[in-house]
Amino acid sequence: MSDLHVSFEFFPPKTEAMQQKLWAAVEKLKPLAPDFVSVTYGAGGSTRERTHETVTRIIKEAALPVAAHLTCVAATKAEVDAVLKDYWAAGVRHIVALRGDPPGGPGERYVPHPGGYANAAELAAAARRIADFEISVGCYPEKHPDSPTTAADIDMLKRKVDAGATRGITQFFYDNDAYFRYLERVRAAGVTIPIAPGVMPITNFAGVRKMADTTGATIPGRLVKLFQNLDEDPATRQLIAATVAAEQCLALAEHGVKHFHFYTLNRDDLAFALCTMLGVRPKAAVKQPGAAA
Numbered sequence: 001m002s003d004l005h006v007s008f009e010f011f012p013p014k015t016e017a018m019q020q021k022l023w024a025a026v027e028k029l030k031p032l033a034p035d036f037v038s039v040t041y042g043a044g045g046s047t048r049e050r051t052h053e054t055v056t057r058i059i060k061e062a063a064l065p066v067a068a069h070l071t072c073v074a075a076t077k078a079e080v081d082a083v084l085k086d087y088w089a090a091g092v093r094h095i096v097a098l099r100g101d102p103p104g105g106p107g108e109r110y111v112p113h114p115g116g117y118a119n120a121a122e123l124a125a126a127a128r129r130i131a132d133f134e135i136s137v138g139c140y141p142e143k144h145p146d147s148p149t150t151a152a153d154i155d156m157l158k159r160k161v162d163a164g165a166t167r168g169i170t171q172f173f174y175d176n177d178a179y180f181r182y183l184e185r186v187r188a189a190g191v192t193i194p195i196a197p198g199v200m201p202i203t204n205f206a207g208v209r210k211m212a213d214t215t216g217a218t219i220p221g222r223l224v225k226l227f228q229n230l231d232e233d234p235a236t237r238q239l240i241a242a243t244v245a246a247e248q249c250l251a252l253a254e255h256g257v258k259h260f261h262f263y264t265l266n267r268d269d270l271a272f273a274l275c276t277m278l279g280v281r282p283k284a285a286v287k288q289p290g291a292a293a
Helices: 016-032 048-062 077-089 120-130 150-163 176-188 205-215 221-226 234-254 269-277
Strands: 005-010 036-039 066-071 094-098 134-139 167-170 259-263
Touching (some): 005 016, 048 066, 048 077, 221 234, 234 269
Parallel strands (some): 134 167
16 A cells, blocks of 8 residues: 555644644654645634744745645635735645635534635635645535535535646545545546545544534444543543544555545644554655765
């Protein structure tokens, strides 16, 4: 499985301690030579400055390809365009274009910002117009919670691709069959871009369950049983989380998946272990000609 590709998602840290934790994760995962690392963008641009700082530091100090997240929420077209231009000037060549959650949080009715981009398809088109960005977009194996039907959801994906999207990254899921059914429907609809599965190890079951409730992701009953009564037993919980994530990734790889996108939550331990199990190992440093032995 040495031909596999990986990428990692981080979020911008709020404190110095969180900054150190993030940077430790970046340094640990960097030798795995990810295709890219992505950095999230808070609702309504709430992390705009921290996202920009994190992105630029990774580019300058880690020399990794960075995909900067960007949303449509609570911003005019001019404001979003300015962020895109700032990213390009900072060396960012890859954008993850997302509609974003409503300002009131998941579950609230989404209303486009006055004078803003209405959805991720419009945002992708803006990014394509402003510069030659690589553009990744979100995909939803179990349907975006705001989409009335799966068909409507796939139609929106087609609009994103028509607008310039070059890759899809899925919402996390724990039912591999849902991912493969989604791929079949997407390919049947004529969408040919690569769609990487988003993998989120269950390090905090209550937290993941809360996210799943808002995103519509299914948590199989067997996983509910596995994590029962482990709130006060972090060591066992960690072992089970690693085992469950490894089983999922290995099964996906056996069925031909070649790219895995890991939602790290700024932790390197499980992501590194999963990559190791998949056969993705640290790349040996290339010695420069004439360098001292």
